[in-house]
Amino acid sequence: MQPADLSAIDLVAAVRQGDLSAVQCTEAFLNRIQYCNGAINAFLNVDRAGALACAESIDVRRRSGQPLGPLAGLPVAVKDALCTADLPTTAASKMLENFRPPYDAFVVSRLRQADAVIVGKTNMDEFAMGGSNENSAFGPVHNPWDFSRAPGGSSGGSAACVAADMTPVAIGSDTGGSIRQPAGLCGITGLKPTYGRVSRRGLIAFASSLDQIGPMARSAADCALVLETIAGHDPGDSTSLTDAVPRYTSLLEQPLAGVRVGRVPEHFAAGLDPEVAKGVEEAFAVLKAAGATVHDIAMPHAKYGVATYYLVAPCEASSNLARYDGAHYGHRASAKPSSAFESPLIEMYCRSRAEGFGPEVKRRIMLGTYALSSGYYDAYYAKALKVRRLIRQDYLDAFEHVDLIGGPVSATPAFKLGEKTGDPLAMYLVDLYTVSTNLAGVGGISFPCGFTKSGLPIGFQLQAPALGEPLLLRASDRFQRLTDWHLRRPPNLTALCTPKG
């Protein structure tokens, strides 16, 4: 059996038992990356030497009988929005092309402490702004199921990486759907935990009140394994939750009997692709078969989710990205004095930012700057915060009646690269079903629930109340015990990929 055929849980067990060395495991995936990444562009940086050195040290320790961490030997790909002390961290932006952080993100340190093997940094939409991965300054990611299609975004590199078996698990971040939507479009499982469950320290901020890091893997059980390691209180993140972290992997066994799953009828209104609708309804049927009950619920303010999100997120982003001004680090435009600027300082700011940021990042900075400006604040930002409270209240009300809310992740399967790039508004609507989770601060998971006739994955989303990760994982795991959609692999991938290097 090839390492790529094993689940993360089995890989870790095999390494622990000595059936597979960490080096063998790491090499197998590195080779796969070398083979596939040229066509998919999921990685911005592969640390072959570092990964092998790390694997070697794990093997040495295992042979000498020293204790190993819970993820010993597990190759992990990390979204390039998370700081890594030994690898460039670019957020897929020209602005940070040559940036090397002096520190590891909290999640990266946790992974290292657990003896995971970090193999590289994955491609993404620039500063996590986008839903197709086409906003990367370093080229788009190709969906492993169809290279002409987008993998979704912004964690498109992490999703494609797992879908193409280049690593068993990957780390993503989700501000408005950036884990769940690409997981759905790439046919893998992705979890956005409750806001504050995983520390944001070292995550390059997009929208601080919405950003959350989470695991992406083939299965819910593998997500549970990774979440156990990366979740937990961090005194260095004031918004990090202090609640104890459950052993998620040990909470998967209980059956779903009596679990109430909400269904929002408006999710099935015009705009939802019929094949997606069918897949989602079939997923509800599977949950019923597992003993859950399904109830129609109302989320009256859900329709304002996208509008609210596209005020809150750009406002925070306009401030979070102010630090990239060319003064201290990152891209600085070369001096080219011109009378068009009122001072050399203003010129440095304007030209560095004009050259360093891509168009979508600029668009959102402008949106946010405008919405926060004096005279507009009350009409836009303050109002968006009010609607955000109403959306949060919708969730609280709904969770009085149901334990989970199910539905589609996105309205369509993976779309063609370039299909929406000319229409920013259409692109923003890909977040329709996912943004409210972030606005409410609750958790959500997406996993494959079927395929279109043309062979593209269809995603199903479950959302739970705050700190409801055990139930999210248990329900998804139960679903995956009853179905095999998550085990399917992109056909002919090996044939389609041209080896590189």
Next chain:
Amino acid sequence: MNASTSETQVPFTTIIGLEVHVQLQTLTKLFCGCSTAFGAPPNTQVCPVCLGLPGSLPVMNQRAFRLALKAALALDCNIASFTKWDRKNYFYPDLPKGYQISQFDLPFSTDGTLEVIDPKGTIGPCRVGIVRVHLEEDAGKSMHDETAGSGDTRIDLNRAGTPLCEIVTQPDLRSPQEARLWLNELKLLLVYLGVSDCNMQEGSLRVDANVNLHIPQPDGRIAKTPIVEIKNMNSFRSVERALVYETTRQWGVWQETHAEMGKTPKQTRGWDDPAGVTRAQRHKEESSDYRYFPEPDLVPVTVSSAQQAAVRSEMGEPPVRVRKGLETRWKISAYDADVLVNQGRQLVDYFEELATLIGDGKIASNWLQQDVLRTLNERGGTIEDFPVRPAALAELIARVNAGDFDTSRAREIFSEMLASGRSAADAVLSMGIAVIGDDELVALCRDILAANPKIVADVKGGKEQAAAGLIGHAKKKNPNINPGKVRTICIDLIRAMQ
């Protein structure tokens, strides 16, 4: 200048409000663990958080919040039970994140007062309302290279993230002198509380002043001149000078233009200390839209009444209470109490120790003001390092009270104690001062009287002041004599001759 108290009547009232930034006395910065010590080499007290590196997050320094709370409570402010942080967005190279974490619409405290009474009585008691006290982080320091032809600016981020307390007053001050007096009291209060060292040279206390004139019109209306904000004042003396200058300037402008508030925008002017003038700053430096919004990286802070009580209990006495205490306990004048208290808590402690040892506040106060403070002023240094400790000084004063030496002799002994660190007794020995017994002194006086019949005759004739001449003769015979005693003995002897 208030028309009613001023000697030279002016036809307007000066309206002044202040914005004071005080650096809190913490070991570390407001949102990270970097040191706040002054004077380290540039950019050596920095970390990813205060450098604003990608992914770094702030964590509030609890001690800074407690200190700010202490200041607000001492200023009689209302403490909000819930307060939050906001981002003030602007671009500047010494602001690495592109925003300053501050407090906008929900500061942790509002509506306080601080009253100050001038012990000299030249200025009436002035009670100044506090609009708000809030907490924020400082920016770094830009050092512009002044060398000709070079446009370089160097940035030192050691200061970035240092905790600052901003205190905003109501426009309740009515003269530059009042403003200076009030600032002195504020500084004293904050130093007594241990909230800040208020060192203006090191930038621990910075003042901006808003000033305009209210001018009564013949029709009974009050015309108000445009408000000017003055920046760049490096001492309380400059604050007073800048305000005096600005008052005169605004009066001059008013007479020429009759421009009123609202018709022209608020102006920012910088104080040029060497030139003694305020200068208009470029319009662009004053009009900014800071796009404040709640800081999403920090959680709101709640303050319980128990927390308030805890801070109050560790607050210590404010200067106003210390002054009253000295007046009643030691029967010294309000003026003397003010002089002592203004020197700081340590000097008050020294005074109280000395007064207790000698059992007399007035004498202790005189010695402190005339000798100890004068010496401190000449030599510099602090009262804690002063070589003559209260016990040694009390011993010296006791000898003076016992009549062993006169005050001028005692001052010589005091100088010796200062220079050598000796006790009073040892200083007396080392200076070869032998105390003369009473019999010996009477014998000496008889000799002088015998040798100076002219003076004796004068005194007999009623000119007692002529006895002063005898003292010089006595000193020539023995430099250790107590002149007061010699005088008394001689006069008694002369009287006995009659």
